[in-house]
Amino acid sequence: MNNLFSLFEAIRFLTIIPIPLLPTMDEKSIPRSIVWFPIVGLIIGAVLLPLGVVAGWLWGDLGRAAVLVVAWAVLTGGLHLDGLSDTFDGVWSWRPRERKLEIMQDSRIGTMGTLALVAVLLLKCVWLAGAGELWWQAVLLAPLWGRWADSYGIHWFPPAREGGLGRTFQAELQPRHFIITTVATLACAFLIGGGIALLAGGLVWLVTWWLAHWWTRDLGGLTGDTYGALCEIGEVVVLATLAAAVVV
Numbered sequence: 250m251n252n253l254f255s256l257f258e259a260i261r262f263l264t265i266i267p268i269p270l271l272p273t274m275d276e277k278s279i280p281r282s283i284v285w286f287p288i289v290g291l292i293i294g295a296v297l298l299p300l301g302v303v304a305g306w307l308w309g310d311l312g313r314a315a316v317l318v319v320a321w322a323v324l325t326g327g328l329h330l331d332g333l334s335d336t337f338d339g340v341w342s343w344r345p346r347e348r349k350l351e352i353m354q355d356s357r358i359g360t361m362g363t364l365a366l367v368a369v370l371l372l373k374c375v376w377l378a379g380a381g382e383l384w385w386q387a388v389l390l391a392p393l394w395g396r397w398a399d400s401y402g403i404h405w406f407p408p409a410r411e412g413g414l415g416r417t418f419q420a421e422l423q424p425r426h427f428i429i430t431t432v433a434t435l436a437c438a439f440l441i442g443g444g445i446a447l448l449a450g451g452l453v454w455l456v457t458w459w460l461a462h463w464w465t466r467d468l469g470g471l472t473g474d475t476y477g478a479l480c481e482i483g484e485v486v487v488l489a490t491l492a493a494a495v496v497v
Contacts, residue, residue, distance in 0.1 A: 259285035263396070264293060265326045280421030286399055287434040290392030293324055297388050305384070314378035317388060318370060329395070332477020333369060334362030339474070340467055349467065350409060353474050365478075372485050379492030386442045387491045391484040393441075394450050397434045398457040398483035399476045400427060406461045409470035418476075442491075449490040453483045 254271070259282035261268045297317055305313035322330055339353035341361040352359070358366075380387040403418045404427040438446040457479050464475050471479075 255282040256285045256288070258282040259289045260292065263289045263328065264324055266292075266296075266324070280418045283400055283403060283418060283422050284426045284430050286396040287393050287430055287437070290394070290396035291389060291437055293321070293392040294389035296324060297321060298385055301384060301388055310378045310381065310384070311374070313384065314374045317377060318373045321373075321392075322370075329477035329480040330366060330369070332474040333481045334358050334366050335474040336362075336464070336472075336478040337365035338362035340464060346467065346469055350472070353472060369481050369485055373488055376485070376488035376492040379495060380488065381492075381495045383442075383445075383491045383495060386446070387488050389441050390438060390446050390449060390491070391487040393434060393437060394453045394487050395480040395484035397430065397450070398453055398479045400430050401454065401457055402461050402471050402476055402479045406465050407470040409465075409468045409472045409475075418473075445491065445494045449487045452490055453486050456486050457483060 257268045257271055258279060260266055261271060262279050262282060263286065297320055300320055301313050301317050304316040308316070335353045335355075335358075338355070338359040338361050339349040342349055342352050342359075344352065377384060377387055400422065404422050404424070408419055435447065435450065438450055442449070460479060460482065461471060461475075464471060468475070
């Protein structure tokens, strides 16, 4: 029952899908749901699939890609996109560490954050369209691996601030939870896409590792915003890999 509650909590936290009768979210219930993050990514992809079928029939590959990327953002409430823009407003400001963290907490979006948002959304559209017949695999695998990137960043890198949800996340995510999450993600990815899905996951790991090291050096650790950025960039890496597989 607790495991089912954690799954529902993860769905409620990461999407706008209504989950009735759950108690109010708190700083303990959300971190306990981290183990389910990649599975929620898979659910997000599954929800988008019927829309992709209809959009592709009506408007072709590019139209389907655009519709799916918009629906993707709406379904997730723009949670990770917000983190992406805040992260790049901060890390590309080239200010001292404390000032970067202050900028990331500012609700206003700056030039660098806007540039990051436009780049990610544009690349998602182009590479999802480029995935061709593999589009349905891309829609399932990208949110799966993107939310695994969240789990990786939370487990392996320190939080930048003493307080806040980032530190609570790390305290709650035990090594066995991360192992379970990783094994489940690998199994789901292989069943969906075989070797290319595992290659995409390996590239997500490399990019996530590099970004997390960069941001840890600049910020002293990771924050909730950087977790969102890791997810969004991880999704882009998966889409790029599947689009490249079609061309090659």
